[in-house]
Amino acid sequence: MSRHDGNAYDKVFKSWDHLVALVFAQLAGVDSLRSLEAVWNANAHHHYHLGVGKLARATLSDANARRPIEIFAETFERLSGLADRTLRREGAQMLRLIDSTPIPLDQLVTWADWNGRTRGLKLHVVYDPGSDHPRRLAITPSTVNDVTPAQQVPIEAGATYVFDKAYCSYAWWIRLHDAGACFVTRQKTNARFRATRWRPLRKRNGDGFTIIDDAEVKLVSAGNARLPLPMRRVRIRRDDGAKLTLITNDLKRSAIEIAALYKTRWQIELLFRWIKQHLKLRKFLGRSENAICLQILAAMIAYLLLRIAARESRVIIPAIRFAGLVAASLFVRKPVAEIDRPPKVNPSAARDRTSPDQISFCYA
Numbered sequence: 253m254s255r256h257d258g259n260a261y262d263k264v265f266k267s268w269d270h271l272v273a274l275v276f277a278q279l280a281g282v283d284s285l286r287s288l289e290a291v292w293n294a295n296a297h298h299h300y301h302l303g304v305g306k307l308a309r310a311t312l313s314d315a316n317a318r319r320p321i322e323i324f325a326e327t328f329e330r331l332s333g334l335a336d337r338t339l340r341r342e343g344a345q346m347l348r349l350i351d352s353t354p355i356p357l358d359q360l361v362t363w364a365d366w367n368g369r370t371r372g373l374k375l376h377v378v379y380d381p382g383s384d385h386p387r388r389l390a391i392t393p394s395t396v397n398d399v400t401p402a403q404q405v406p407i408e409a410g411a412t413y414v415f416d417k418a419y420c421s422y423a424w425w426i427r428l429h430d431a432g433a434c435f436v437t438r439q440k441t442n443a444r445f446r447a448t449r450w451r452p453l454r455k456r457n458g459d460g461f462t463i464i465d466d467a468e469v470k471l472v473s474a475g476n477a478r479l480p481l482p483m484r485r486v487r488i489r490r491d492d493g494a495k496l497t498l499i500t501n502d503l504k505r506s507a508i509e510i511a512a513l514y515k516t517r518w519q520i521e522l523l524f525r526w527i528k529q530h531l532k533l534r535k536f537l538g539r540s541e542n543a544i545c546l547q548i549l550a551a552m553i554a555y556l557l558l559r560i561a562a563r564e565s566r567v568i569i570p571a572i573r574f575a576g577l578v579a580a581s582l583f584v585r586k587p588v589a590e591i592d593r594p595p596k597v598n599p600s601a602a603r604d605r606t607s608p609d610q611i612s613f614c615y616a
Contacts, residue, residue: 265308265312267319267323268304269303269305270315270546271323271324271327272302272304273288273292273307273312274547274550275553275554276288276292276582277532277537277550278531278550278551278554279578279579281579282532283532283535285312285313285537285538286309288537289309292306292307295583298583313538313543316537316540316543316546317538317543319542319546321391321545321546321549324546327549328389328549328553332387332556334560335383335556335560336380345412346408347380347382347513347516348378348379348411348412349378349415349516349517349520350402350405350413350414350415350419350520351376351379351415351521351524352374353374353524353528354369354370354375354394355375355391355533357371357372358372360536364394366395371394372394373391373393373394373544373545373548374391374393374398375389375390375524376389376390376392376402377389377520377524379519379523381516381519381520386523390404391549398416398418399420399421402419402424403421407427409432412502412513413434414436414516415517416438416517417438420443422478422479425501426479426480428501429481429501434500434501435502436498436499436502436510436513437498437500437514438498438514439485439498439499443471444472445471445472445483446469446470447469447485448467448470449468450466450467451466451467451484453466453507454506458508459515460490461511462488463488463507463511464487464489465486466485466487467485468482468485469485469499470483481501482501482503483500483501484502484503484510485498485499486511496514498510498514526572527555530572531555532547532551533547558574558575559571561578561588562574564588565588565591567589574591577591577592
């Protein structure tokens with residue numbers, strides 16, 4: 253925090269105060285500075301142990317505009333590392349889903365770039381479906397190509413990266429292969445691959461799809477594009493009739509497994525849908541780019557906290573219901589493990605109304 257001068261302009265309202273306030277706004281569903289100030293200050297006797305004093309709307313607005321977003325970004329990275337150790341499943345394969353989702357700001361600001369479809373920002377996420385948590389994220393203008401922030405993600409040896417055809421970069425694919433990672437993606441319509449060897453199919457029918465063919469291929473290009481690595485093409489037909497052509501450098505898995513890996517990419521779409529529906533990413537507490545980025549980061553931090561709390565407490569309920577119960581219990585002293593249970597009160601047992609200081613008489 254000190255290397256980013258996080259408290260240079262707001263020495264009283266520190267970075268910790270700011271983070272707690274924005275995460276509280278996410279969990280409580282607060283969508284305005286006025287409401288955040290009122291609800292927080294009215295419940296000071298419930299959250300004094302967090303070390304955050306009274307909130308002032310003007311102070312919070314100034315901090316949203318000036319505090320460096322790198323502080324929240326590093327907090328997310330450290331929390332993601334903690335979530336990885338907490339949520340990791342034994343024996344789960346190292347699968348990484350990469351995708352982006354737009355954050356529309358059309359009616360809110362005028363400084364955001366227009367990409368032909370929407371004016372706003374993009375949230376880029378590397379998601380681990382095995383432990384159900386985002387590992388890395390980046391926030392960029394909507395005009396930035398999806399593959400640009402993906403190329404800056406450290407490559408994990410032994411991992412399999414699954415992404416859509418928007419992430420077509422042959423130089424990046426080569427880096428993934430050289431680092432010992434596999435990738436599965438869709439073939440672009442203007443990319444040409446020639447089959448060099450057809451692979452036998454022991455099984456054709458998968459969950460919701462059928463394998464058409466499986467072949468080792470080579471890139472055919474009239475230009476200078478080269479792809480000096482073993483490539484494979486798997487063509488599938490979904491049950492709805494749609495055909496997909498998948499490209500991968502994985503020569504070990506079966507065609508059914510390759511198609512199933514690409515099918516799991518839908519999980520990151522469900523993540524984006526859940527975040528937009530249940531966290532505050534439609535109404536913002538500020539209109540500057542800095543304020544909006546801070547709120548997006550606070551939303552992702554809140555999501556990680558919910559995942560860690562549910563796993564640590566062994567709460568087996570849907571994520572939507574758990575988030576709702578947390579929002580309703582923020583100022584209730586109750587163990588997280590019992591968040592979906594009523595208080596431990598037995599109404600059938602009569603309460604003893606006698607006083608120990610009162611004499612009782614026994615009649616024969």
